[in-house]
Amino acid sequence: MIALARKTLVYEWRRFVPVVLAVGFSGLMLVVQAALVLGIFGASALYVNASSADLWAGYPGTQSVNFGRAVSADAEMRLRMDPEVVAVEPYQWVDGDWTPERVDAGSVSIYLSGISVGPDAMLFSKLLSPDLRKRLREPGAVIVDSADLESLGVAEGGKAWINGHPVRVVAAIAGLRGLGGVNVLASLDSARVIGGPQAGRGSTYYVARLADPSRAPAVQARLAQSEASFGPLQVWTAQEFAQRSQQYWLLDTGAGMAVLFMALIVCLVGAVITNQSFAAVVAASAREYATLNALGASRGALARVVIEQACLVGGLGMVLAAVASALLLAVAVFYHVPVAMTLTAALGCAALVALMALMSSVMAVRGLIRTDPALLLR
Structure with a gap:
């Protein structure tokens, strides 16, 4: 048949x-x-998936990356005390207002990410080359997605203001487009200056690299028993935090x-x-x-x-x-x-x-x- x-x-x-x-x-x-x-x-999980960190530490109960709250700088010390952690980086998140030089363009709400500019940094390591990180060392230097240049009213090399602080677009790359806002990358120092006094009271997240990435769930479970003296803190594996962010936007909105x-x-x-x-x-x-x-x-x-x-x-x-x-x-x-x-x-x-x-x-x-x-x- x-x-x-x-x-x-x-x-x-x-x-x-x-x-x-x-x-x-x-x-x-x-x-x-x-x-x-x-x-x-x-x-919604771009920040996690574009980075090479094995663990993310932030405020307890955080539903998505963009809802982070500042945690004490003591949290960094708690991560560094673990014998299996080989590197720790702070991540400063700032909700900003972008104002371009063009008078015909209005302000745009942005998500400013303050990251380490070291050549072997973990945050956004899958998108940023060492040369791009080097460019961010300039005070007020920022990197945006090439597809967002028009909405930001700026060209590569152009100037603008974030929360009243002058910045310059030193590069425009692909892969930074986010959900619900425009992503802008800056050095940790620049982000803290733009974020004001509140940004200096700690970081939004701390990310960590392990000697053995396959041990992430075990290390996360051990860090979950942190003492209260380190302040409110919750630790997630990178995969868990990415899924948590995606699930929130997909099922809870x-x-x-x-x-x-x-x-x-x-x-x-x-x-x-x-x-x-x-x-x-x-x-x-x-x-x-x-x-x-x-x-x-x-x-x-x-x-x-x-x-x-x-x-x-x-x-x-x-x-x-x-x-x-x-x-x-x-x-x-x-x-x-x-x-x-x-x-x-x-x-x-x-x-x-x-x-x-x-x-x-x-x-x-x-x-x-x-x-x-x-x-x-x-």
């Missing part, structure tokens, strides 16, 4: 083109929706629930389109199936033909969806649209498309089996 299913696709390919397109369109919608969800809400609802709608629309397209093809071939049944082919064998056709059509549709998705996501990246894709997400989308094609074939078979062949032969 596999040969019959394949030959039917070859000789009556025009009849199956709409089904292949429907499956491909459903797959394209799923992939794009997944890429947008991963890209938009993955940006209205925007996240709206995106998840849209993803559900996309799945339902794709399932309906695929089901209707395949049902129409099976209905158009009803007389042929009735003839085969009259000639001795069992209904079970005919059902297998339909399911085999669905598998072949689903495979062709997924190939079409993969090609179209790759092109569309490449265009999105070119225009700085926040998209991301992982192997797990891609395999999940493929599994959903395959399931939709299979369920559509099962529903079509049920309708075919319930029909009296004698009525179709009239």
